[in-house]
Amino acid sequence: MCQKWVDHRPEVDPLTGAVTTDPRTSAASAADHAALEWGLRMVEGWGGELLVATAGPAAAEVVLREALAAGAHHAVRIDLEATATSEEVAAGLAERLAGADVVLCGDWSLDRGSGSVPAFLAAQLAAASGLGCTVLALDPDRPGEVRAERRLDGGRRERLVLESPAVVSVEGGGTRLRRASLAGVLQAREAAVEVASAPPLTPSRPPLRIGPYRPRPRSRPAPSAELTARERILVLTGTPADRPPPQLLVLEPAAAADRILDQLRTWGYLL
Amino acid sequence: MPETFQDFDAVVVGAGPAGSTAALVLARAGRRVALLERGPYPGSKNMYGGVVYGRVLDGLLPAWWDEVPAQRWVTRRSTMVLTPTQALSVDFRTQAWGSPPYNGCTTLRPDFDRWLAGKAEEAGAVLITSTTATGLLRQGTRTVGVRTDRPQGDLRAPVVVACDGVNSFLAKEAGLYHHPEPEHFTLGVKEVLGLPRHEVEKRFALQGDEGMDIEILGGTGPVPGGGFLYTNLDSIAVGVVLHLPALAASRRRPEDLIADLKAHPAIAPLVAGGDLKEFSAHLIPEGGYEAMPGVVADGLLVAGDAAGLCLAAGLWLEGVNFAIASGQAAAEAAIEALRSGDSSAAGLAGYRRRLEASFVLQDHKKLRRAPGLVLSERVQHQYPKALCDVVEALFTVDNPAPKRGALRAARAVGKNDGVRLRDLARDLYTMARTFG
Numbered sequence: 090m091c092q093k094w095v096d097h098r099p100e101v102d103p104l105t106g107a108v109t110t111d112p113r114t115s116a117a118s119a120a121d122h123a124a125l126e127w128g129l130r131m132v133e134g135w136g137g138e139l140l141v142a143t144a145g146p147a148a149a150e151v152v153l154r155e156a157l158a159a160g161a162h163h164a165v166r167i168d169l170e171a172t173a174t175s176e177e178v179a180a181g182l183a184e185r186l187a188g189a190d191v192v193l194c195g196d197w198s199l200d201r202g203s204g205s206v207p208a209f210l211a212a213q214l215a216a217a218s219g220l221g222c223t224v225l226a227l228d229p230d231r232p233g234e235v236r237a238e239r240r241l242d243g244g245r246r247e248r249l250v251l252e253s254p255a256v257v258s259v260e261g262g263g264t265r266l267r268r269a270s271l272a273g274v275l276q277a278r279e280a281a282v283e284v285a286s287a288p289p290l291t292p293s294r295p296p297l298r299i300g301p302y303r304p305r306p307r308s309r310p311a312p313s314a315e316l317t318a319r320e321r322i323l324v325l326t327g328t329p330a331d332r333p334p335p336q337l338l339v340l341e342p343a344a345a346a347d348r349i350l351d352q353l354r355t356w357g358y359l360l
Numbered sequence: 361m362p363e364t365f366q367d368f369d370a371v372v373v374g375a376g377p378a379g380s381t382a383a384l385v386l387a388r389a390g391r392r393v394a395l396l397e398r399g400p401y402p403g404s405k406n407m408y409g410g411v412v413y414g415r416v417l418d419g420l421l422p423a424w425w426d427e428v429p430a431q432r433w434v435t436r437r438s439t440m441v442l443t444p445t446q447a448l449s450v451d452f453r454t455q456a457w458g459s460p461p462y463n464g465c466t467t468l469r470p471d472f473d474r475w476l477a478g479k480a481e482e483a484g485a486v487l488i489t490s491t492t493a494t495g496l497l498r499q500g501t502r503t504v505g506v507r508t509d510r511p512q513g514d515l516r517a518p519v520v521v522a523c524d525g526v527n528s529f530l531a532k533e534a535g536l537y538h539h540p541e542p543e544h545f546t547l548g549v550k551e552v553l554g555l556p557r558h559e560v561e562k563r564f565a566l567q568g569d570e571g572m573d574i575e576i577l578g579g580t581g582p583v584p585g586g587g588f589l590y591t592n593l594d595s596i597a598v599g600v601v602l603h604l605p606a607l608a609a610s611r612r613r614p615e616d617l618i619a620d621l622k623a624h625p626a627i628a629p630l631v632a633g634g635d636l637k638e639f640s641a642h643l644i645p646e647g648g649y650e651a652m653p654g655v656v657a658d659g660l661l662v663a664g665d666a667a668g669l670c671l672a673a674g675l676w677l678e679g680v681n682f683a684i685a686s687g688q689a690a691a692e693a694a695i696e697a698l699r700s701g702d703s704s705a706a707g708l709a710g711y712r713r714r715l716e717a718s719f720v721l722q723d724h725k726k727l728r729r730a731p732g733l734v735l736s737e738r739v740q741h742q743y744p745k746a747l748c749d750v751v752e753a754l755f756t757v758d759n760p761a762p763k764r765g766a767l768r769a770a771r772a773v774g775k776n777d778g779v780r781l782r783d784l785a786r787d788l789y790t791m792a793r794t795f796g
Contacts, residue, residue: 113400116400
């Protein structure tokens, strides 16, 4: 199972978008805790061993020791910078997690994680994927088979049956990590943590520049002085103006992806 | 590491300055010591808006100033007396405090506590975070360890050092707090305001790593207490310390009182534009010598805030140095008791003797009248107003009337502000006995 070491209280500069993190307030997210708890239950129900993995600098080992204290059997840290992309993280984790029956992850981390590492991981491992699950059901007589439930739009739910090998990401609210025993905490302090290096990754495409959302400035004519203050604001913000009608485009996947990126650039989400 | 994980020579509860010092001294003596901290890291639960006077570390950590995570070294100290529209400052500055061995520094407790706990860990103490001591393990009246909030969480040890802070549940459980009256506590409330480093230095006339400490009398409205303002590297800490029963009776919110202080004409320019980074509040044991609990029981020692060791004596506002010294004394007494195999109250009695022989209890004893004096109505409200009025009368040039002279001005102000000579003489006598 995978854990991500992330600052729970980062400082974000409102002007530059620069993020300052602090190792003291960094830990695993609630979703990763939930994934760890499901992993511990799987091992209790099916037998086997739980390997916990994270990617990051040495300070990230704190999340591994927490997992070891709670009952994980082995721990491995993929030595990567905290700025590694999801693809790089997944590649590093996949090399060490190959052969696992089930890989559990949190669905997204507190640092505005996109939840893409589990998807990359499933692709790397050629495993079935069940992403964003709320509840898992584990049958002791059917080891390796995970029955999962996840949300759909409109309040509906979807039930999945996943057979190993599978990558499952879970929401943080589905369960709560058990409290580690004192003996577990003391043993985890001294437990060995394997350190592995990440394989080199050739980017499949030029990296996108990602920055804080900055709507493009648009010049608009000054509203008429005859209007009330409220009406002038509405004119300036374009609130009542007619918007372009929604379009339904049917495109090839590559063209559709380009179109989406163009639109995100237009809106200012991508630089 | 002990053979069975839960067995130690000593368990220290609380990784604040007292606890980490006790663990450091015990570990250096080769003792197996567990240092319990309820927060995720040492300092995460602590609040302190003051100056740390580190000379007490000279014997433990030589040249500690080279590595202590100081924000600024205090070279400028100001005592300010406020009325709603007046301010009188006594401002002192010396460059002697700006070089080794220094006098005091401002620091952020998450940095300072983590640094000191790190020293204890380096010496061999086992730091256990995110773990709360929920009670004492007892055999009859004897403490034999602590119970924690973790499954199978009992920790056994012949000596427990309770450094669990003000309002210590462990000391209370051991029956050491006989009269934990609210009047012996104040509530410290603090805001940390972010300001660019150059702005801090410009506003407080500082250079490099110089710092300033402002103690304020009379800035807390109807509630007896005091105010403070300290400079960090790129932030300032501003806050108030409020007498607990009076705060409850006033029905004022502490954040309103800080807002009033920040709006005072003498303070507002110093804090203007500060970006609120942190708001915190904490009880402070200000009862002094008379309100201290017992500090020794069978198998148990109490140190730091848990023992009420905080000096709030007007001129001197100190806590961390007392915590460090008491933690060291507790550890030395524990080592002596472990060596002799007697961790009963009699075996641990060396702790009290050490405290009495050091500045810890000598200062508290000498200044035992200070809390009552400083928090009295006259010192809080009447004298600040009279003092400011006298100075205003002295420096107001109202020609063509001739100058009145200081004594005449003081007599007029005293009469006007209702200061009775008999009270003043009595308070001056108490001050002389207390601070002299």
